[in-house]
Amino acid sequence: MNLHSDHPHALPSYLDRNDLGPWGDFLQQVDRVTPYLGKLGRWVETLKRPKRTLIVDVPIHLDDGRVAHYEGYRVQHNTSRGPGKGGVRFHQDVTLSEVMALAAWMSIKNAAVNVPYGGAKGGIRVDPKELTAAELERVTRRYTSEIGLIIGPTKDIPAPDVNTNERVMAWMMDTYSMNIGETATGVVTGKPIDLGGSLGRREATGRGVFIVGQEAARRIGLDIAGARVAIQGFGNVGGVTGKLFAEAGARIVAVQDHAGTVYHPGGIDIPALTRHVASTGSVAGFPHAEALPTDQFWDVECDILVPAALERQITEANAGRIRARMVIEGANGPTTPLADDILNERNVLVIPDVIANAGGVTVSYFEWVQDFSSFFWSEEEINERLAKIMRGAFHTIWQVAEDHKVSLRTATFIVACQRILHARDLRGLYP
Ligand SMILES: NC(=O)C1=CN([C@@H]2O[C@H](COP(=O)(O)OP(=O)(O)OC[C@H]3O[C@@H](n4cnc5c(N)ncnc54)[C@H](OP(=O)(O)O)[C@@H]3O)[C@@H](O)[C@H]2O)C=CC1
Numbered sequence: 179m180n181l182h183s184d185h186p187h188a189l190p191s192y193l194d195r196n197d198l199g200p201w202g203d204f205l206q207q208v209d210r211v212t213p214y215l216g217k218l219g220r221w222v223e224t225l226k227r228p229k230r231t232l233i234v235d236v237p238i239h240l241d242d243g244r245v246a247h248y249e250g251y252r253v254q255h256n257t258s259r260g261p262g263k264g265g266v267r268f269h270q271d272v273t274l275s276e277v278m279a280l281a282a283w284m285s286i287k288n289a290a291v292n293v294p295y296g297g298a299k300g301g302i303r304v305d306p307k308e309l310t311a312a313e314l315e316r317v318t319r320r321y322t323s324e325i326g327l328i329i330g331p332t333k334d335i336p337a338p339d340v341n342t343n344e345r346v347m348a349w350m351m352d353t354y355s356m357n358i359g360e361t362a363t364g365v366v367t368g369k370p371i372d373l374g375g376s377l378g379r380r381e382a383t384g385r386g387v388f389i390v391g392q393e394a395a396r397r398i399g400l401d402i403a404g405a406r407v408a409i410q411g412f413g414n415v416g417g418v419t420g421k422l423f424a425e426a427g428a429r430i431v432a433v434q435d436h437a438g439t440v441y442h443p444g445g446i447d448i449p450a451l452t453r454h455v456a457s458t459g460s461v462a463g464f465p466h467a468e469a470l471p472t473d474q475f476w477d478v479e480c481d482i483l484v485p486a487a488l489e490r491q492i493t494e495a496n497a498g499r500i501r502a503r504m505v506i507e508g509a510n511g512p513t514t515p516l517a518d519d520i521l522n523e524r525n526v527l528v529i530p531d532v533i534a535n536a537g538g539v540t541v542s543y544f545e546w547v548q549d550f551s552s553f554f555w556s557e558e559e560i561n562e563r564l565a566k567i568m569r570g571a572f573h574t575i576w577q578v579a580e581d582h583k584v585s586l587r588t589a590t591f592i593v594a595c596q597r598i599l600h601a602r603d604l605r606g607l608y609p
């Protein structure tokens with residue numbers, strides 16, 4: 179597809195026109211929804227460029243006294259429905275195109291579950307495994323100061339993503355608070371409970387993946403008890419997803435992370451694998467399962483495949499090999515548009531990221547509300563409200579997919595883009 183001529187107005191000059199990366203995938207997804215937007219279609223160009231893009235230099239002292247520089251980003255894709263909201267990723271391969279796409283998928287996701295946010299995302303191009311804890315803290319604090327210009331509890335609220343966690347959120351909250359001279363717990367979500375974090379946030383994304391998995395399984399007549407599940411990525415999202423499916427009686431037949439792939443047709447012992455990862459840092463070397471070559475992960479016989487690592491893992495090169503009846507996207511952007519078409523043709527149901535992994539931001543919304551009111555809810559209450567929102571959003575999207583005879587991804591984009599562009603239309607353009 180020649181993106182240059184198909185999107186003459188959509189290409190910011192700061193991107194490589196020959197390789198738009200994940201941003202190119204997002205543009206194609208927007209093109210697929212455009213015919214369904216009716217009169218709101220006149221606003222669709224709004225979605226094809228981020229509202230605000232900040233690139234920052236993050237210099238720190240390494241422990242040995244040298245100065246190192248890292249590139250950081252914060253992108254606010256859209257704020258028509260409310261402040262920007264989305265995670266912060268620390269990874270050596272982070273690019274601007276990637277952060278733009280991740281921010282855009284946040285706009286869609288937040289609208290799909292109807293939380294009052296726009297979409298944003300951030301990242302630093304750094305391998306956190308190469309830093310000491312003190313260096314990681316310095317990178318986090320300097321980055322937070324640099325993006326402090328555009329974040330804030332009513333402006334844009336970061337949260338955890340790949341390689342960031344509660345500890346990183348605590349540093350971000352503290353740095354922002356120091357800079358403005360007052361404690362602002364609502365500036366980030368995914369914080370430690372003792373700093374205004376919410377019960378259930380750590381597990382929320384995996385819990386949401388499991389809830390939509392249950393709903394979809396019921397509709398295609400798949401019994402979760404006994405179902406075979408393969409999971410790529412065993413961090414926050416993949417780990418919790420695996421735990422909940424295993425507790426519901428599913429067999430987790432394969433798990434892959436960056437360093438290895440383990441396979442057991444009878445079902446991997448997930449608590450034992452979790453202990454192994456906590457002590458060694460990877461699933462590799464887990465003694466109670468067979469090791470598989472990396473690429474064979476995609477050939478594993480299973481009923482449910484959960485990509486829960488990075489973007490562009492399911493491509494035209496491996497989509498034809500996938501044995502699952504359904505793919506539940508725990509990761510953001512794991513399936514390219516061409517792979518989506520292949521899975522569709524093969525009748526593999528894809529539950530798209532923009533609904534499947536929305537549990538995390540939904541409980542982030544609960545955290546933000548709790549911080550503003552300084553009144554904290556029980557975990558039971560949080561999980562009940564999460565399940566209600568996830569099930570309600572899933573039903574709406576399923577219905578739209580049936581009505582328009584489109585994929586669940588396009589259906590989610592129809593619902594979300596209509597909400598975003600309706601808000602844009604109501605607000606108008608001029609101050
Ligand atoms: N955290 C959240 O609340 C949310 C996260 N997401 C998305 O879910 C995905 C995972 O995020 P999260 O679980 O938080 O991140 P974590 O950092 O907790 O875990 C990432 C996992 O992915 C693995 N991984 C990284 N690269 C590869 C690779 N090339 N092949 C196989 N496995 C790989 C990592 O393995 P290793 O440790 O070996 O590097 C690790 O197991 C991302 O796409 C993120 O954007 C979506 C919604 C919310």
Ligand SMILES: O=C(O)CCC(=O)C(=O)O
Nearest residue numbers: 264265337339538539542
């Ligand atoms: O909890 C949040 O605010 C955002 C989580 C996130 O980054 C995501 O959903 O991809």
